[in-house]
Amino acid sequence: xxxxxxxxxxxxxxxxxxxxxxxxxxxxxxxxxxxxxxxxxxxxxxxxxxxxxxxxxxxxxxxxxxxxxxxxxxxxxxxxxxxxxxxxxxxxxxxxxxxxxxxxxxxxxxxxxxxxxxxxxxxxxxxxxxxxxxxxxxxxxxxxxxxxxxxxxxxxxxxxxxxx
Numbered sequence: 001x002x003x004x005x006x007x008x009x010x011x012x013x014x015x016x017x018x019x020x021x022x023x024x025x026x027x028x029x030x031x032x033x034x035x036x037x038x039x040x041x042x043x044x045x046x047x048x049x050x051x052x053x054x055x056x057x058x059x060x061x062x063x064x065x066x067x068x069x070x071x072x073x074x075x076x077x078x079x080x081x082x083x084x085x086x087x088x089x090x091x092x093x094x095x096x097x098x099x100x101x102x103x104x105x106x107x108x109x110x111x112x113x114x115x116x117x118x119x120x121x122x123x124x125x126x127x128x129x130x131x132x133x134x135x136x137x138x139x140x141x142x143x144x145x146x147x148x149x150x151x152x153x154x155x156x157x158x159x160x161x162x163x164x
Contacts, residue, residue, distance in 0.1 A: 002050060008081075009055050016062055023161035024062065026085060027069035027154045033094070034078025052077050052109040056084035060114075065164045069157035070094045070145065075133070080109040083118065087164065088145040089157040090136040096144065097133035119143050 008026070015021045028034050037052060059066050059081065068074070068082040070090040079096050082088050090096070098107045098115070106112060107128065116124035119142040127134065139145045149156040 005050060005052060005055050009050075009058060012055075012058055012062065012066075016064065021064060023065040023067065023164065025067045025069055025154065025157045025161050026059070026081065027157065028071060028078075032072035033068065033070040033074040034081060035073055036076025036078045036099075052080065056080050056109045056114075059084035060086075062086075065161055067157040067161040067164075069154045070096065070136075071153045073133075076100055076107065077109055080107060080111040080114070083111055083114040087147075087157075087160055088139075089147045089149060089153055089160055090139060090145040091153040092136050092148050092150045094136040094139075094148075094153075095133040096136075096139050097131060098128055099131040099133070101129060102131040115144075 012024065015024045065087065066085045067087040067089060068085040070082055070088060071094060072091070074082045074094065074096045076098060079098055082096070098111055100107050112128055115127065123142050126132070134142070136145060136148045140148045147156060147160060
């Protein structure tokens with residue numbers, strides 16, 4: 001939702017400005033990273049002045065390491081947020097994908113550029129054009145995630161953030 005995106009933007013700006021913050025971990029709630037954007041909100045006036053692409057670029061340009069803690073699902077705009085992070089840790093049961101094509105849309109927050117840079121053009125084209133979801137194990141094999149864990153994903157992401 002626009003409220004979540006705005007809160008994430010505000011938190012990123014606050015973390016970037018705070019010299020005591022050395023790294024940032026982004027996680028979802030209730031065992032899910034993010035199911036992506038609510039398409040019903042695409043045409044609302046509040047989304048006209050705020051873009052997910054701008055938020056993802058803000059995350060990507062952070063001078064501090066940003067680690068995504070992916071639990072459950074990271075789909076569509078949720079995966080695009082994770083792609084903007086410098087590192088990604090996924091729970092073994094996590095699933096990731098860009099399913100927008102199944103609705104007749106293409107990923108709109110530069111996922112079509114970031115994903116191929118990260119995993120290569122053939123694998124990225126397959127994900128983008130089919131909308132298929134991949135497992136954490138496959139994401140690790142492709143280089144989409146840096147680590148897969150069976151236990152607490154947030155703690156593992158914080159540990160990675162502290163290391164880097």
